Amino acid sequence: MMKIKKIIGVLSYRPRREFQAAKEQPPSTHGYDFHHSRGEFDGLSSPSTEVIIMRNVSIVGIGQTPVNEHWDKSLRELATRAVVGAMKDAGAGPDDVDALYVGNMASGAFTGQEHLGALVADYAGLQGVEAVKVEAACGAGGAAFRQGYLAVAGGMKDVVVVVGVEKMTEKLNGDATSILATAADADYEVDHGLSFVALNALLMRRYMHEYDLTHIDFAPFAINAHRNAVHNENAMFPFEVDESRVKTARMIADPITLLDSSPIADGAAAVVLCSADTARTFTQHPVRVLASSLATDTVAIHNRRDPLFLDGAAKSVAKAYDQAGVGPNDINFFELHDAFSIMAALSLEASGFFDRGQAVREAQNCEISRQGRIPIQTLGGLKARGHPVGATGMYQIVEASMQLRGEAGGAQLPNARLGMTQNIGGSGATVVTHILEAER
Amino acid sequence: MSMDLPRHWRLKQARYRLEGSHCEDCGHTFFPSRLICPECRSENVVAHQFGGRGRVYSYSTVYNPPAGYDEYVPYTVALVQLDEGPLVTAQLTDVDPEDVEIDMPVEMVTRRLRQYGEDGLIVYGYKFRPAWEAA
Ligand SMILES: [Zn+2]
Numbered sequence: 001m002m003k004i005k006k007i008i009g010v011l012s013y014r015p016r017r018e019f020q021a022a023k024e025q026p027p028s029t030h031g032y033d034f035h036h037s038r039g040e041f042d043g044l045s046s047p048s049t050e051v052i053i054m055r056n057v058s059i060v061g062i063g064q065t066p067v068n069e070h071w072d073k074s075l076r077e078l079a080t081r082a083v084v085g086a087m088k089d090a091g092a093g094p095d096d097v098d099a100l101y102v103g104n105m106a107s108g109a110f111t112g113q114e115h116l117g118a119l120v121a122d123y124a125g126l127q128g129v130e131a132v133k134v135e136a137a138c139g140a141g142g143a144a145f146r147q148g149y150l151a152v153a154g155g156m157k158d159v160v161v162v163v164g165v166e167k168m169t170e171k172l173n174g175d176a177t178s179i180l181a182t183a184a185d186a187d188y189e190v191d192h193g194l195s196f197v198a199l200n201a202l203l204m205r206r207y208m209h210e211y212d213l214t215h216i217d218f219a220p221f222a223i224n225a226h227r228n229a230v231h232n233e234n235a236m237f238p239f240e241v242d243e244s245r246v247k248t249a250r251m252i253a254d255p256i257t258l259l260d261s262s263p264i265a266d267g268a269a270a271v272v273l274c275s276a277d278t279a280r281t282f283t284q285h286p287v288r289v290l291a292s293s294l295a296t297d298t299v300a301i302h303n304r305r306d307p308l309f310l311d312g313a314a315k316s317v318a319k320a321y322d323q324a325g326v327g328p329n330d331i332n333f334f335e336l337h338d339a340f341s342i343m344a345a346l347s348l349e350a351s352g353f354f355d356r357g358q359a360v361r362e363a364q365n366c367e368i369s370r371q372g373r374i375p376i377q378t379l380g381g382l383k384a385r386g387h388p389v390g391a392t393g394m395y396q397i398v399e400a401s402m403q404l405r406g407e408a409g410g411a412q413l414p415n416a417r418l419g420m421t422q423n424i425g426g427s428g429a430t431v432v433t434h435i436l437e438a439e440r
Numbered sequence: 441m442s443m444d445l446p447r448h449w450r451l452k453q454a455r456y457r458l459e460g461s462h463c464e465d466c467g468h469t470f471f472p473s474r475l476i477c478p479e480c481r482s483e484n485v486v487a488h489q490f491g492g493r494g495r496v497y498s499y500s501t502v503y504n505p506p507a508g509y510d511e512y513v514p515y516t517v518a519l520v521q522l523d524e525g526p527l528v529t530a531q532l533t534d535v536d537p538e539d540v541e542i543d544m545p546v547e548m549v550t551r552r553l554r555q556y557g558e559d560g561l562i563v564y565g566y567k568f569r570p571a572w573e574a575a
Pocket of ligand 1: 463464465466477478481
């Protein structure tokens with residue numbers, strides 16, 4: 001069945017207060033319901049010039065392995081377990097799947113294995129299917145999900161599987177540090193001895209200087225993530241930490257300590273995506289992808305307009321809010337990319353939740369906790385669930401889906417209706433934002 | 441491990457002379473060099489040597505280095521804001537980590553960045569050391 005993208009008519013921009021009404025519009029006569037409009041959104045009264053009809057996309061199956069040091073499991077086994085888990089959750093068989101997207105950062109360097117599209121397709125029982133690896137440093141998982149979304153939304157594929165996988169523990173720590181640094185600028189950052197941690201340390205030091213903060217002020221990010229991870233059976237560090245533990249943590253790159261950092265880990269997480277109009281044939285609790293966007297910024301921090309503001313994140317969320325017709329006040333929870341505490345702060349500010357320089361203070365006021373203004377890292381985040389780099393973006397999607405499906409157990413938020421995920425490659429160079437909605 | 445010889449050779453103008461680019465159309469100077477001006481997208485870009493003086497924008501001391509830098513630990517890295525405007529990522533040298541401060545004036549020197557094994561390639565390039573402020 002061939003689906004053709006159609007361009008029709010005029011739809012005016014839906015301001016936020018009309019969000020509910022807009023999404024209650026009946027499907028178009030073409031059998032597709034639609035939400036993605038494109039044009040000049042320059043005011044409430046000025047209509048956009050064109051609307052590209054695309055299909056709505058839903059997540060109908062989720063799967064994940066625990067995040068851990070999986071000495072006994074290979075990359076292909078981790079990926080297979082996540083894919084099979086997602087397909088079983090969706091009740092989808094191999095013949096249902098039209099394409100496979102594998103998000104991964106550095107399997108060649110970590111394990112000596114590239115060509116993951118074909119490899120994972122083969123081992124996951126999807127022989128012959130269209131399959132390709134998507135790389136965007138630690139943003140690979142989110143970028144792969146977006147490729148799956150585009151394929152279904154554009155009508156080229158009906159059912160796709162997306163898996164994020166990373167196997168990091170084959171290498172010793174120093175080697176892993178070097179491999180992670182490939183997300184940065186090899187010629188002008190890494191050759192000067194900068195690790196990925198050191199680059200984030202430069203941001204954190206300057207942020208502390210600008211906003212008159214000390215290291216311990218950042219403790220609420222680690223404390224919140226660990227507290228939430230207690231309820232996540234797949235988390236690597238499901239235990240609480242307190243301020244004294246943050247104070248005494250080992251220094252890695254001044255001022256970043258072990259407890260400001262996310263751990264090296266192995267893991268895989270996957271979803272099954274299909275067009276929203278067929279979602280109910282797979283599951284009774286589909287999760288709608290309301291918005292998907294990816295934006296970029298300079299790879300090297302020294303080339304940024306302002307190193308303390310993530311322009312890439314601001315662009316990425318602006319597009320996502322626009323597509324979904326919502327704003328930060330509509331988002332019930334936010335799974336962000338806390339590879340380091342400073343990244344959590346910068347992400348919250350660039351995404352419109354807090355003013356510049358305020359994220360740490362707001363975290364101290366418990367505004368990122370389950371009862372706060374914007375709960376983050378509800379199942380532990382990168383910090384405590386673990387950060388298998390190329391898989392992380394898919395863990396965010398899977399965990400947000402669990403919240404929206406009401407399956408987050410002890411971590412379940414009441415009234416979780418709209419969730420946002422943000423997966424970052426490098427120190428802000430690739431930013432993938434997704435807004436997901438519970439379909440009831 | 442490869443020594444990346446051609447890559448290090450290609451970078452010699454940047455590494456030894458702090459050479460970036462100047463846009464003849466909008467007047468913007470930037471480091472490192474590029475073919476297209478990031479400000480105005482012009483291709484009318486020529487080589488530009490920076491003076492090598494600036495101030496510390498931010499700094500960190502590295503204890504867990506990437507492979508190949510173990511023998512230098514701990515070492516201090518920084519974002520240096522050049523007097524002409526651009527930021528440069530580099531190591532600081534001739535200074536104790538605890539004496540480094542944001543806004544401290546620094547100047548470029550050429551030093552050893554790393555060596556690839558005992559008999560391998562030695563890579564030289566810019567680092568920055570404390571400088572007296574110009575009168
Ligand atoms: Zn220019």
